[in-house]
Amino acid sequence: METVTNEPRAFPASRLVAYSTILIGAGWALIAFSFIAWLVVSEWIAGTGTTALSILMVFMGMIASIPALICLYYGRRLLGHTSMERVRGAVGALAIAMGVMLEFGIDFGVALIMPNKFALTSPTMFAAVIVMLPIYTIVCRQILIHDGFVIRGYGDILTRRVLIVSAWLIYFSLSGSFASGRVAGAPSTPLTMLLGFVLPILIAWGFYRIACRVLGHTTRSRGAPFMIPPQN
Numbered sequence: 001m002e003t004v005t006n007e008p009r010a011f012p013a014s015r016l017v018a019y020s021t022i023l024i025g026a027g028w029a030l031i032a033f034s035f036i037a038w039l040v041v042s043e044w045i046a047g048t049g050t051t052a053l054s055i056l057m058v059f060m061g062m063i064a065s066i067p068a069l070i071c072l073y074y075g076r077r078l079l080g081h082t083s084m085e086r087v088r089g090a091v092g093a094l095a096i097a098m099g100v101m102l103e104f105g106i107d108f109g110v111a112l113i114m115p116n117k118f119a120l121t122s123p124t125m126f127a128a129v130i131v132m133l134p135i136y137t138i139v140c141r142q143i144l145i146h147d148g149f150v151i152r153g154y155g156d157i158l159t160r161r162v163l164i165v166s167a168w169l170i171y172f173s174l175s176g177s178f179a180s181g182r183v184a185g186a187p188s189t190p191l192t193m194l195l196g197f198v199l200p201i202l203i204a205w206g207f208y209r210i211a212c213r214v215l216g217h218t219t220r221s222r223g224a225p226f227m228i229p230p231q232n
Contacts, residue, residue, distance in 0.1 A: 013146040014087050018078035021090045024097055025071025032065035067097045084149050084156065088140055092162065095136040099128035126173035133166055155215035163217075167208040174200035 036058050074093040078086045106124040140157050151157070175196055 012082060013143045014078060014082050014090070017087065017090050017094070017143060018075045021071045021075030021078070021093055024094065025068045025075060028068035028071065028097065029065055032061055032068060035064075036061040067093075067100050071097055082147065084144060087143055087147070087149075088157065088159065088162070091136060091140040091143065092165075095132045095139075098135075099125075099132040102131065103128045123173070126170065129166060129169045129173065136162075153216070155217060158211065158215055160212065160217050163208050163211050163215075166211075167204040170207055171200045171204035174203055 039057055039061070071093045074086070074089040078090040103124045106127070137154065137157055141151065141154075144151055144157070
C-alpha cells in the first residue's frame with residue numbers, strides 16, 4: 001500500500017477540525033436541549049401534567065442530542081493533543097453529524113413533496129452512510145497529510161472501528177427497510193420479516209469482511225500513529 005508523507009504546516013488543519021466539531025456540537029446541543037426545555041415549560045404553563053406523548057418527545061430530544069455529545073467529546077479531545085486516532089475521531093464525529101443532517105434534510109424534503117407518503121428514515125440512513133463514508137475518507141486523508149502524518153494506506157484511515165460502526169449503521173438502515181417490506185413494496189409477511197432479519201446481517205457482515213480484506217486488516221496489525229518531527 002502507498003505511503004504518503006508531508007511536512008507539517010504552521011497552522012494544523014486538525015485545530016480547525018477541533019474548533020468546527022466543538023462549534024457544531026455546541027449548536028446542536030443548544031437546539032436539542034432548548035427543545036426539551038420548551039416541552040417541559042409549555043406543559044408546566046398549560047398545567048396538563050406529564051403525558052405519554054410528552055415523555056416520548058423528551059426521549060426523542062435526548063436521542064437527538066447524542067451526535068452533539070459525540071462532537072463535543074471528540075472535538076475537545078483533539079484540542080488537548082493531536083494524534084492520528086484523535087483526528088479520525090473528530091472527523092468521524094463530523095461525518096456522523098453531517099450524515100444525520102443529510103438524512104433529516106432528505107426526509108423533510110420528501111415530506112414536503114409527498115406529505116401523504118411514508119417516512120424514508122431507513123433508506124435515507126443507508127444513503128447517508130454511503131455518501132458520508134467516502135467523504136470522511138477523503139477529508140480525513142487530506143487533513144492528516146496537511147498536518148504531516150505518515151499514511152501507509154487507506155487502512156490507516158478506515159480502521160476496524162470505522163468499519164464496525166459503518167456496518168452497524170448499514171444493518172440498522174437496511175433492517176428497517178426490509179422488515180417493513182418497503183424495498184420491494186411488498187406487504188408485511190413472515191417471509192419479508194425473515195428477509196428483514198437475515199439479509200441486513202449478511203450485507204453488513206459481508207461489507208465488513210470484504211472491506212477488512214481489501215484494506216489489509218486481516219493480515220496487518222494496526223500501527224501506532226505518529227508525526228513527522230519538524231525540521232530544524
